[in-house]
Amino acid sequence: MTQPxxxxxxxxxxxxxxxxxxxxxxxKEFKDITIKxxxxxAMINRATFYYHFExxxxxxxxxxxxxxxxxxxxxxxxxxxxxxxxxxxxxTAITNFQKSLSNRCHRGYEDTIGRIIREQLEIIFYKMMLxxxxxxxxxxxxxxxxxxxxxxYGASVEWKRNGMKVPMEExxxxxxxxxxxxxxxxSKI
Amino acid sequence: MTQPxxxxxxxxxxxxxxxxxxxxxxxKEFKDITIKxxxxxAMINRATFYYHFExxxxxxxxxxxxxxxxxxxxxxxxxxxxxxxxxxxxxTAITNFQKSLSNRCHRGYEDTIGRIIREQLEIIFYKMMLxxxxxxxxxxxxxxxxxxxxxxYGASVEWKRNGMKVPMEExxxxxxxxxxxxxxxxSKI
DNA sequence: GGCAATTTGTTGTTTATACAACAGATTGAA
DNA sequence: TTCAATCTGTTGTATAAACAACAAATTGCC
Numbered sequence: 001m002t003q004p005x006x007x008x009x010x011x012x013x014x015x016x017x018x019x020x021x022x023x024x025x026x027x028k029e030f031k032d033i034t035i036k037x038x039x040x041x042a043m044i045n046r047a048t049f050y051y052h053f054e055x056x057x058x059x060x061x062x063x064x065x066x067x068x069x070x071x072x073x074x075x076x077x078x079x080x081x082x083x084x085x086x087x088x089x090x091x092t093a094i095t096n097f098q099k100s101l102s103n104r105c106h107r108g109y110e111d112t113i114g115r116i117i118r119e120q121l122e123i124i125f126y127k128m129m130l131x132x133x134x135x136x137x138x139x140x141x142x143x144x145x146x147x148x149x150x151x152x153y154g155a156s157v158e159w160k161r162n163g164m165k166v167p168m169e170e171x172x173x174x175x176x177x178x179x180x181x182x183x184x185x186x187s188k189i
Numbered sequence: 190m191t192q193p194x195x196x197x198x199x200x201x202x203x204x205x206x207x208x209x210x211x212x213x214x215x216x217k218e219f220k221d222i223t224i225k226x227x228x229x230x231a232m233i234n235r236a237t238f239y240y241h242f243e244x245x246x247x248x249x250x251x252x253x254x255x256x257x258x259x260x261x262x263x264x265x266x267x268x269x270x271x272x273x274x275x276x277x278x279x280x281t282a283i284t285n286f287q288k289s290l291s292n293r294c295h296r297g298y299e300d301t302i303g304r305i306i307r308e309q310l311e312i313i314f315y316k317m318m319l320x321x322x323x324x325x326x327x328x329x330x331x332x333x334x335x336x337x338x339x340x341x342y343g344a345s346v347e348w349k350r351n352g353m354k355v356p357m358e359e360x361x362x363x364x365x366x367x368x369x370x371x372x373x374x375x376s377k378i
Numbered sequence: 379g380g381c382a383a384t385t386t387g388t389t390g391t392t393t394a395t396a397c398a399a400c401a402g403a404t405t406g407a408a
Numbered sequence: 409t410t411c412a413a414t415c416t417g418t419t420g421t422a423t424a425a426a427c428a429a430c431a432a433a434t435t436g437c438c
Binding site for chain 4: 396402
């Protein structure tokens with residue numbers, strides 16, 4: 001629980017870089033954004049960029065992760081239980097997230113984006129289940145999180161592929177009964 | 190002309206401190222603002238404050254100078270000549286500046302504020318006259334700037350002391366003919 | 379293809395900022 | 409007044425950021 005507190009200079013610089021990248025993403029396509037563009041906008045030295053990020057793809061990943069977390073309203077979920085409402089909200093969040101990205105400038109990075117979404121979902125599901133089931137670090141919960149993250153993400157992809165005919169909420173709700181029974185399994189023993 | 194370019198870290202940190210101070214000034218009285226308040230708001234270390242400013246009065250001076258410069262729209266004046274319109278605008282600017290300050294939180298610092306205003310006026314007058322008179326660094330221009338800065342500032346004080354009965358523009362305009370003839374003296378030789 | 383210009387990533391050195399610890403001053407309440 | 413708590417200003421040390429210089433890769437144009 002007691003994390004070693006990261007240097008405020010680091011937080012400040014990372015925020016400058018990420019905000020600049022988001023800002024630039026609104027003006028240019030991803031492929032046209034150079035490191036120099038970002039560091040100039042952020043008013044930091046180009047070498048400093050490489051102190052924090054491997055390259056521009058690393059930055060992209062981290063920015064997307066963070067934006068997604070904000071969309072998912074992370075703090076709220078930490079205190080919530082994994083019920084029908086939670087599934088609907090998470091599904092809605094990631095689906096909207098994907099829609100907003102595909103409108104924008106990150107064409108050709110669907111795979112990356114998909115991976116990022118699943119990774120974040122996995123973390124969130126695991127934490128929520130851990131809380132709900134009151135057990136120690138449990139391998140079976142981890143695997144369940146993986147399955148859920150792939151499942152929910154897949155559902156989102158499928159919904160788009162089907163032409164988004166059914167309303168989002170309705171679409172996911174039809175699968176929830178099964179999901180919730182499955183989730184409750186652990187706590188019923 | 191070729192200034193040695195200040196470290197971007199310095200610019201960034203100074204801005205953080207000054208902005209935080211301005212922000213806090215809106216919430217608290219000056220006397221209740223501590224260095225810790227400022228550095229916490231700015232998310233910088235307290236020791237770093239003392240790297241840039243002697244103390245909180247030093248900060249106050251520099252913030253006021255900067256705010257005043259913005260009010261005076263410095264860049265514009267650099268290209269303008271010192272005619273009637275310029276005098277009116279400068280007078281209006283400093284008078285409004287003083288009014289806005291006395292409404293706020295800096296009670297008891299009228300002397301400081303007055304000195305800051307005169308210092309800035311002096312710089313501006315000198316630059317404008319230098320341009321207008323096309324002569325090298327000239328001591329008589331400097332002295333004239335001093336006299337003008339005190340004079341204009343005094344006029345502003347007097348206008349307030351008289352209960353601000355006459356409109357600002359009218360008040361200063363009545364003194365301008367003399368001022369402008371005086372100023373033109375140099376270029377007429 | 380070939381060539382110039384730009385971009386990428388890296389490195390070594392200098393400088394600004396973070397941080398903890400300190401003594402002395404100031405505040406405020408008992 | 410007295411005492412505790414807070415605030416001020418300073419110092420030494422560790423670390424992040426700036427900067428300049430570089431080779432290699434990429435881009436764009438002929």
